[in-house]
Structures are given as structure tokens and as C-alpha cells.
Amino acid sequence: xxRIFRSTAALACALGVAAAFVVLPASARHGEPPYSLAxxxxxxxxxxxxxxxxxxxxQLRRDADRMQSTHGVRDKRQKxxxxxxxxxxxxxxxxxxxxxxxxRLWRVRVRATGATxxxxxxxxxxxxxxxxxxxxxxxxxxQGPYTSADALDGTFHSAVVPGDTATVxxxxxxxxSVGAAQLEISRVGAGFRDLFKRSKAVSDVGDSGACNINVxxxxxxxYPNEIRAVGHYEFDxxxxxxxxxxxxxxxxxxxxxxxxxxxxxxxxxxxxxxxQSMVVYWNYQSTQCGSxxxxxxxxxxDDQHGATLRATRADTxxxxxxxxxxxxxxxNLYYAGWDASGNAPGGTIGIHHPSGDVxxxxxxxxxxxxxxxxxxxxxxxxxxxxxxxxQGTTEGGSSGSGLxxxxxxxxxxxxxxGTLSGGSALCSDVSxxxxxxxxxxxxxxxxxxxxxxxxxxxxxxxxxDNTGATATAGIDQxxxxxxxxxxxxxxxxxxxxRNLPPPNSGAHRSVR
Numbered sequence: 001x002x003r004i005f006r007s008t009a010a011l012a013c014a015l016g017v018a019a020a021f022v023v024l025p026a027s028a029r030h031g032e033p034p035y036s037l038a039x040x041x042x043x044x045x046x047x048x049x050x051x052x053x054x055x056x057x058x059q060l061r062r063d064a065d066r067m068q069s070t071h072g073v074r075d076k077r078q079k080x081x082x083x084x085x086x087x088x089x090x091x092x093x094x095x096x097x098x099x100x101x102x103x104r105l106w107r108v109r110v111r112a113t114g115a116t117x118x119x120x121x122x123x124x125x126x127x128x129x130x131x132x133x134x135x136x137x138x139x140x141x142x143q144g145p146y147t148s149a150d151a152l153d154g155t156f157h158s159a160v161v162p163g164d165t166a167t168v169x170x171x172x173x174x175x176x177s178v179g180a181a182q183l184e185i186s187r188v189g190a191g192f193r194d195l196f197k198r199s200k201a202v203s204d205v206g207d208s209g210a211c212n213i214n215v216x217x218x219x220x221x222x223y224p225n226e227i228r229a230v231g232h233y234e235f236d237x238x239x240x241x242x243x244x245x246x247x248x249x250x251x252x253x254x255x256x257x258x259x260x261x262x263x264x265x266x267x268x269x270x271x272x273x274x275x276q277s278m279v280v281y282w283n284y285q286s287t288q289c290g291s292x293x294x295x296x297x298x299x300x301x302d303d304q305h306g307a308t309l310r311a312t313r314a315d316t317x318x319x320x321x322x323x324x325x326x327x328x329x330x331x332n333l334y335y336a337g338w339d340a341s342g343n344a345p346g347g348t349i350g351i352h353h354p355s356g357d358v359x360x361x362x363x364x365x366x367x368x369x370x371x372x373x374x375x376x377x378x379x380x381x382x383x384x385x386x387x388x389x390x391q392g393t394t395e396g397g398s399s400g401s402g403l404x405x406x407x408x409x410x411x412x413x414x415x416x417x418g419t420l421s422g423g424s425a426l427c428s429d430v431s432x433x434x435x436x437x438x439x440x441x442x443x444x445x446x447x448x449x450x451x452x453x454x455x456x457x458x459x460x461x462x463x464x465d466n467t468g469a470t471a472t473a474g475i476d477q478x479x480x481x482x483x484x485x486x487x488x489x490x491x492x493x494x495x496x497x498r499n500l501p502p503p504n505s506g507a508h509r510s511v512r
Contacts, residue, residue, distance in 0.1 A: 031145050034134035034169045035105060042099075047107045047167060050093050052084045054113040057192035064192075065396075075374045075422035076440075077268045078396030080356060081119065081189035081243035083236065084112060088185040090170065090178075102174035106181070107167055112190035115164040119243060121236060121277065123186035125156035130173040131181060137161025141196075143303070144169075152306035152324050157277045159303045160189075160234065162196035187236070189243040195356050208354035209427030211435050213361050213392045215351065217289035220361040222407040223349060225474055226414055227361075229336035230401065231262070232284045232353040235269055236277040244268065247352045247401035248280070249416060250327075252335035254463045256475045260323035261335075261461060264400030265419050265443070266312050267374065268319065275307035275321040282331050285359035292358055299358070302331045313456045315379025317372060317421045317443035319400075320461055329478055336402065337474035339415035340458070342446035344368070345405035348386055350440075352401030352420065354394055362392035363406070367418075373441035374422040382447045384418045386425075387439035393425045394440055403442040415471060418442030446470070 032038075064079040090096070094108030112118060120135065127133065127148040134144030135158050143159040150156055168185065172178055197207070213219050215227045229250045234243050248264035262280070269275055282302040286292040295301075307321035327333050350362035367384040386403060394401070403418040423440030427433070449470065451457030463469055 034136060034142055034144060035099070035171055036107065036167070036169055037136065037140055037142065045095075045097070047109050048094055049109040049111050049165070050086065050088050052086050052110055052112045052188035052190065055082055055115050055190045055192060057114055057116050057194070060192040075267050076394055076396050076399035076420060077244050077246045077265070078193075078355065078399075079242050080193045080195065080234065080245050081115075081117075081191040083240055083242045084188045084190055086110070086185055086188055090181055090183055094168075096178070104172040104178055106170040106172070109165055109167050110185065110188055111165040112188050113164055115190035115192065116194035117160050117162050117191035117196055118164065118166045119160045119189040119191070119234065119279070120158045120166065120168070120185050121187035121189070122156040122158075122183060124154060124182050124184040125151040126154060126180070126182040127170070128172060128176040128180035130176055132171050133183075134169045135159070135161050136167040136169060138163025138165070143300075150305055152276050155276065157236065157279055157305060159279050159281075159300060159305075160191065160195060164190075189236070191243070193356055208357040208360060208395055209393065210432040211393055211427035212354055212357065212395075214286045214289050214292070215359045215361045216286055217361070219363055219391055220351075223351065223361070223404070223414060225334045225476070226336055226349075226402075226404055226416075227285070227351055227359065228283075228332060228334035228477075229474070230351045230353075230359060231280045231282050232356070232359070232397070233264075233278050233280040235274050235279075238271040238274050245353070245356050245397045246399045247397065247420070249336050249351075249402040249419075250333055251338055251416065251462065252472050252475050253461065254467055254469045254472050255465060256335075256472070258335055258475060258477065258479075260326060261310075262307060262321050262323050263402065263416070263419060264319050264321070265421060266314050266317045266319045267421065268400045269309070269321070270312045270314070270319060272309045275309045275319075278305065278307050278321070280304050280323065282327065282333060284353065302328070310461050311451075311455050311457060313448060313451060315372065316382040316447040317374075318419050318445075318448040318458070320458060327477060331477070333477040335475045335477065336404075337412070337415045337472055338445055338462070339405065339410070339412075339417050339471040340445045340449040341470045342444065343410065344384075345413065345417065346409035347406035348384075348409075348417075349404045349406045349414075350386070350392070350394060350398075350401055350420070351404065352394055352398035354396070354398045356397050360392060362389050362394060364389045366409075367403070367442070369444075370441055372421060372443075373439075379447070383421065383441040383443055385439055386442055387423065387435075388437045389425060389435040391435070393427055393435040393438075394420060394423070395426065412471070412473065416445065418444050
């Protein structure tokens with residue numbers, strides 16, 4: 001897929017920068033196959049293996065699930081991979097080959113014995129012009145091609161591939177300097193929840209409970225736009241404890257300029273480095289109601305990488321990041337509308353990814369006000385009390401997902417009003433196809449709207465012109481008109497752009 005360049009000359013001019021910056025879409029990553037898959041006869045050589053340690057996937061699952069639950073109420077982020085430190089570079093490991101056209105091919109195999117899937121973190125990621133990098137997992141499943149444009153602050157975090165061994169393949173074009181390829185694989189995320197469902201021994205792990213409802217079912221039919229706004233994502237915890245999954249929502253701002261604001265939970269991500277490690281998967285959902293049928297491109301095809309922390313707060317448990325890439329227009333996403341008035345709708349809908357599963361939908365009654373319900377959220381009257389649910393539930397991996405006003409429950413309806421912290425809601429032990437009598441708490445958008453500074457509130461980012469609005473409608477990614485000329489977020493934002501203050505904050509305010 002070709003990258004599309006859009007000028008941000010107006011923004012550059014405002015900064016006093018002579019050159020115009022460009023905006024790049026975060027292109028789909030299952031592009032043309034890597035050389036070794038397209039030319040197996042020529043590439044069929046032994047590739048050195050670098051071991052990143054062994055894991056006991058079953059024990060790691062048990063340990064993670066036990067740590068997550070506290071007296072029946074739990075936060076609903078979910079750990080999916082252990083973090084193993086390595087240092088693998090083209091200078092010291094792997095092998096180089098010269099191909100017929102004069103290009104150079106570097107390959108190394110990275111193994112974490114016992115892992116169900118892998119993702120790699122690159123502490124250094126700089127490639128010469130025209131060079132491409134792929135990650136190849138089991139069953140010839142690959143992610144790529146990636147280029148230097150995918151780096152964020154010179155680092156890169158890959159999408160997930162199946163199996164316990166991944167081949168990293170770098171191709172450098174003729175006449176390009178091999179020495180210009182500055183790569184270092186620094187961490188291996190050794191998965192233990194079998195996100196690709198390859199092992200029958202763990203077929204129940206990573207699947208959500210039986211009471212969960214696919215978004216393709218009748219319950220989801222009134223919400224086709226809101227469903228397109230929801231993304232499943234992975235990130236590396238700042239404390240080095242491993243890789244976690246949560247859910248978030250692409251949200252509109254008042255001027256409808258389609259800047260790539262992504263709203264999730266503070267207890268998922270709260271530091272600058274965690275959003276930088278994000279990999280967001282869009283359209284990870286079944287096309288059928290009663291069975292899981294992948295979209296034509298597959299479940300993990302529409303991925304984008306990296307984000308910048310803009311605002312976060314513990315008491316109401318929200319984090320707002322700005323994605324480092326403009327989603328590809330082929331992904332057909334939606335920027336969800338929201339309502340920060342604090343008015344309670346007559347019913348609610350949740351859209352989320354429980355237990356790393358495909359996108360689900362949940363129906364609840366009129367919400368009431370409550371305090372935070374997990375240990376990291378102790379504010380007073382900061383949350384919506386949602387549940388017991390009439391259909392569906394939430395689970396680990398649902399954290400950060402949006403609570404929407406149900407169709408017909410509020411005027412206007414189908415607006416995001418909160419983000420999931422956690423709770424006791426699950427599928428019933430007695431009747432697994434039905435939700436239990438538990439509840440969830442969602443951080444109120446109305447509480448997070450105001451705060452002590454731009455770094456602790458949503459208002460400055462979602463109402464950049466300080467209009468006083470506390471609600472806005474959603475907007476389609478591919479709408480033919482925009483009400484604002486500031487343009488989309490850039491791909492791999494330069495430091496000077498990422499550190500800009502919010503538009504209504506004053507010329508000298510810095511984001512902390």
C-alpha cells in the first residue's frame with residue numbers, strides 16, 4: 001500500500017519552521033511477503049537462533065489471573081506476555097547474505113521456548129532509505145514491511161506473531177549503506193495466552209466467556225459507527241513486568257479536525273513510555289454473530305504503532321494519548337462522539353475486547369454515580385456504576401473501553417460518557433451464557449473534563465478553541481469535509497511537534 005503525504009505547512013509556519021512536515025498513514029502491515037517467503041529456494045539457509053529464555057505459559061497464565069483478582073472486584077487490564085531482556089544487533093548476531101540484485105539480507109531467529117506468541121521491542125530502529133523489515137512467525141504468518149518511518153523517538157515495537165520463534169528479516173537495497181541500519185532488539189515479549197488460538201491445550205484461554213456477544217449480533221446493530229471507533233491494544237508496562245492488553249476508543253474533538261485522540265484508562269497506561277510502546281489493532285472483530293469469522297484481511301492486519309501521552313489522571317481513571325500515525329483510510333474508522341455533561345442516560349452500551357477476544361458489546365441499565373472501585377482509583381463520585389448487565393459482560397482486556405449512552409436513551413444518544421476501570425461483572429458461574437449480578441465502574445468523562453492543568457484534564461485537547469462545548473457528535477474517518485484546517489496527527493511526530501501545548505493553553509505552556 002502506498003504512503004500518502006499531506007502537508008502540514010500551516011503548523012510548521014506557526015512554529016517558525018521553514019520546511020513543511022508531512023503526514024503519513026499507518027499503513028496495513030500485511031503487505032507484500034518478505035524475501036525468504038517469496039523466494040524459499042534461494043533463501044533456504046540456516047538462520048542463527050538467539051534464545052530469549054524459556055517460559056511456562058500455563059503457569060504464567062495462572063499467576064497473572066490470580067494477581068488480577070482482589071475480593072471479586074478487579075481492574076480489567078490483562079497481562080499477555082512476559083518481558084525478557086536481550087541485546088540482538090545485525091553487527092553481532094544473525095547472518096548477512098548478498099542477493100542477486102545486490103541487496104543485502106540480514107536475518108536472525110529469536111526464540112522464547114514455550115511462548116504461544118511473540119512481539120519484539122527495538123531500543124534502536126533506524127533504517128537506510130528503501131530498507132524494509134519483517135517479522136515472521138509460525139505458519140509463515142508475517143508482519144511488515146516496516147521502515148524507518150515507523151520509528152518513534154528512534155524506537156519501535158512490533159505487532160504480535162504466533163509461535164515461540166520469530167524470524168527478523170531486514171533487506172537493505174543495493175548501494176545503501178549497511179552501516180546505516182542501526183537496529184537493536186532489546187526486549188522479547190513472550191506471550192502465554194495463545195492469542196492466535198493455535199494450541200488446543202489452551203483453547204479456552206484468551207477466549208472470552210460464553211455470555212459475551214459479538215458486535216455483529218443484533219445487540220450491536222444500532223452502533224455501527226461506535227464499533228468502528230474501538231481498538232484493542234498491547235503495551236509494555238513501564239515497570240518491565242510484561243505486555244498488557246486493554247481497549248480504547250478513537251474520539252472526535254469539537255472542531256472535528258480528526259486528530260487522532262485515543263481515550264483509555266489511567267490504570268492501563270499513565271507514563272510517557274507506555275504509549276510509545278502501544279500497538280493498536282483496528283477491526284479486530286468477527287463478521288458473524290454466532291461464530292468467529294475473521295475479516296477478509298485477518299484479525300491482526302490493521303495495526304498502528306506508538307502514541308504520545310497528552311493527559312492522564314488516577315481518580316477518574318482516564319488517559320488520553322495522541323496516536324503517532326494517521327489510520328489508513330481503508331480501515332474505515334470512526335471518531336466517536338462524547339458527552340461530558342454528566343447527564344445519566346436511560347441505558348448504556350459497552351464496546352470492548354474481553355480477554356483478548358474479538359470485539360464484543362454489552363448492554364446495561366441506567367448508570368448511577370459511585371466512587372472508584374479499584375485500588376488505583378479512590379476519587380469521590382468520579383465513576384459511573386454500570387450493571388448488572390442484561391446482555392454481555394466485561395473481562396480482563398476490557399479496561400479503558402468506552403461506556404456509551406444507549407440508542408434512544410438520551411438526546412443525543414450513542415455518545416461516550418466514561419471509560420472502564422474494573423468491577424465484579426463476569427459471566428455467571430451457574431449459567432455461563434448469562435452475565436452474573438456483578439457491576440463495573442467507569443470513570444466519568446464529565447469529571448475528567450476539568451482538572452488542575454492540561455496534563456490532567458480533557459477539555460484542552462478535545463475543545464482546543466475553548467468554545468465551552470461539553471459534547472460533540474462523532475465523525476467518519478473518510479468524511480469528505482472537515483470543519484477545521486489544522487489537519488491530522490502526524491506519523492512518528494517530531495519532538496518539536498509532540499511537545500506542542502494545547503491550542504488554547506497559551507504560547508509558553510508546556511505539557512508535563
